[in-house]
Amino acid sequence: MGDIIGLIVGVVVTLIIFSYLLGDNVLYRWMLALLVGSGAGYVMGVVINVVLLDWFKEALTADTLQLQIYRSVPIFLGILLLFKGFSSSKLLSRLSVLGNIPMGYLLGAGAGVAIGGALLGTLFPQIAATGAAVTSDNLWNLLRGVVMVSGTIAALLVFSPRSIGKNDETRPAASVRSPVLRRVGEFFIIIALAAAFAGAITTGLTLWVERWSALLKAALSLIGG
Amino acid sequence: MFKRFLPTIMAMLVGILVLLGYLLPLKSLAMLRDVILLRWAVVLAAFALLVAYFSLLRVHLLRLTGARKKKFSSLLVVLSALGTLVLVLVQGVEGAWTQQVLAAVLIPGESALLALTAVTLIVAGMRILRARRTAGAVVFVVAAAIILLTTVAYSVSPNVLAVLRQGVDTLATAGMRGLVMGVALGITLTGLRVLLGIDRPHSDE
Numbered sequence: 001m002g003d004i005i006g007l008i009v010g011v012v013v014t015l016i017i018f019s020y021l022l023g024d025n026v027l028y029r030w031m032l033a034l035l036v037g038s039g040a041g042y043v044m045g046v047v048i049n050v051v052l053l054d055w056f057k058e059a060l061t062a063d064t065l066q067l068q069i070y071r072s073v074p075i076f077l078g079i080l081l082l083f084k085g086f087s088s089s090k091l092l093s094r095l096s097v098l099g100n101i102p103m104g105y106l107l108g109a110g111a112g113v114a115i116g117g118a119l120l121g122t123l124f125p126q127i128a129a130t131g132a133a134v135t136s137d138n139l140w141n142l143l144r145g146v147v148m149v150s151g152t153i154a155a156l157l158v159f160s161p162r163s164i165g166k167n168d169e170t171r172p173a174a175s176v177r178s179p180v181l182r183r184v185g186e187f188f189i190i191i192a193l194a195a196a197f198a199g200a201i202t203t204g205l206t207l208w209v210e211r212w213s214a215l216l217k218a219a220l221s222l223i224g225g
Numbered sequence: 226m227f228k229r230f231l232p233t234i235m236a237m238l239v240g241i242l243v244l245l246g247y248l249l250p251l252k253s254l255a256m257l258r259d260v261i262l263l264r265w266a267v268v269l270a271a272f273a274l275l276v277a278y279f280s281l282l283r284v285h286l287l288r289l290t291g292a293r294k295k296k297f298s299s300l301l302v303v304l305s306a307l308g309t310l311v312l313v314l315v316q317g318v319e320g321a322w323t324q325q326v327l328a329a330v331l332i333p334g335e336s337a338l339l340a341l342t343a344v345t346l347i348v349a350g351m352r353i354l355r356a357r358r359t360a361g362a363v364v365f366v367v368a369a370a371i372i373l374l375t376t377v378a379y380s381v382s383p384n385v386l387a388v389l390r391q392g393v394d395t396l397a398t399a400g401m402r403g404l405v406m407g408v409a410l411g412i413t414l415t416g417l418r419v420l421l422g423i424d425r426p427h428s429d430e
Contacts, residue, residue: 006329013330017337021344033298035334037305038326044278044306045313045323051271074265078272085276085283097227102269103427104232105239109266111416112243112258118409118416120247126406144391148399155403185403190361191393192400194368197346201369202376204343207336214333 007218014211077102126152151188158185232427239266240420282306368393 016031059071084099086092130152133145239262246258285299309326316323350369353362375390418424 006325009329010333013334014337017334017341020341029295029298030301031334033301034305035331035338037302038309038330039335040278040281040302041306041309042313042323042326042331044274045310046318047271047274048310048314049318051268052275055268070261074268077265078269081269081272082276085279100228100232100427101235102272104235106266106269106273107419107427108236108238108240109243109262111236111419112240112247113263114412115240115244115416115420116247118412122405122409123413126402126409130402144395147395148402151396151399152402152406155400156406159403159407186361187364188396188400188403190364190400191368191396192398192404194365195372195393195397195401197350197365198369198372198376201343201346201350201373204340204346208340208343211333211337211340 004222007221011215011218014215018211077105081106150184154181154185155188155192156185158182158189229425229428233422233425236425236427237420237422240416244420278306278310368397372397 013031016027019025020028055071056075059068059075062068062071080098081102082099083092083095083097084103086096130149133148134142136142136145242254243258243262246254246262282303285302288299289296289303312320312326313323350366354366356362371386371389371393375386375393378386415424419426
């Protein structure tokens with residue numbers, strides 16, 4: 001019985017969202033509200049169950065002082081962070097400044113992880129892969145490698161602050177003066193964005209087919225009993 | 226003191242220790258990063274999510290009490306947010322009704338929204354040449370068409386248009402690498418500004 005209800009609810013949700021193709025309508029907006037609410041509730045429930053409750057339990061059952069301190073510090077910082085939620089309250093808004101300390105912790109940790117990830121996970125491997133492209137013995141692959149290296153450099157230069165247009169007052173004195181180089185970089189970036197666009201369409205179409213297939217299966221199973 | 230000084234010191238100290246944990250091959254620093262600093266950050270991020278959740282509820286409850294339109298949407302957000310949270314807390318993540326909410330509402334709803342994106346993107350792609358017929362727009366549409374067509378052709382006959390596809394892939398990879406490296410450099414600079422105390426977003430500056 002629960003499965004059939006789930007099936008019908010899934011079909012209704014899908015059809016209401018697809019109704020947007022006929023025009024923006026109130027049912028579609030209500031469905032978005034329902035998705036936002038249930039998504040937020042689900043994520044919050046999972047986080048409380050998996051992260052917070054476990055951590056609290058371990059803090060209460062810690063048998064050594066060191067372990068108790070280790071478990072209590074983030075709870076204390078977390079309680080301070082909750083004061084950030086009172087910034088709009090007249091009575092408690094003064095306490096919201098205490099939330100800046102855990103915010104500083106989060107931003108510092110985030111910045112450290114982001115820099116480490118950007119350098120070790122993206123920049124160095126991408127430089128190595130771009131360089132490796134010009135080491136092939138095969139002429140066709142070598143040609144592709146040369147195009148790849150030049151394209152990467154040209155695309156990177158387009159995003160340099162030095163290549164900002166002349167009308168921009170923040171433009172530094174030195175700039176990428178060659179319009180040809182800028183055009184080449186833009187060409188490579190446009191192709192990359194087109195590839196991302198095509199990838200998004202392919203993914204969306206796959207889901208489109210999957211949804212209609214699920215609707216058809218649900219209809220057949222309901223008709224067949 | 227609490228507004229600027231302590232938060233900035235905290236951000237610099239934690240950030241530099243985490244970064245050193247990645248850059249220096251020292252086991253003690255890696256341990257400090259993984260076992261203490263990042264695990265505490267995960268717990269703090271959970272608290273931050275709690276703040277965001279209550280903020281969402283507060284905004285929609287205020288809309289319900291105000292004289293605005295679209296009150297029913299806000300009511301739906303509040304009821305579904307509270308209802309799902311209670312359900313997950315009572316039944317747990319693996320509970321039967323929790324799984325039913327996931328399988329009957331969230332997964333079909335979000336898949337359908339993504340599927341809708343495909344249709345919207347195709348319509349936008351068809352309109353781009355009508356809106357502005359520049360060289361860039363033409364290159365964009367032609368490249369996207371080649372990638373989409375060769376994706377279909379690959380499944381029909383792997384050898385058809387293979388060289389053309391390889392060529393477009395090479396150009397796309399080069400552009401994407403440039404973009405990704407630019408983003409990585411941007412992230413590094415922004416992160417360094419936080420670690421050096423030049424930017425202080427934690428103090429609302």
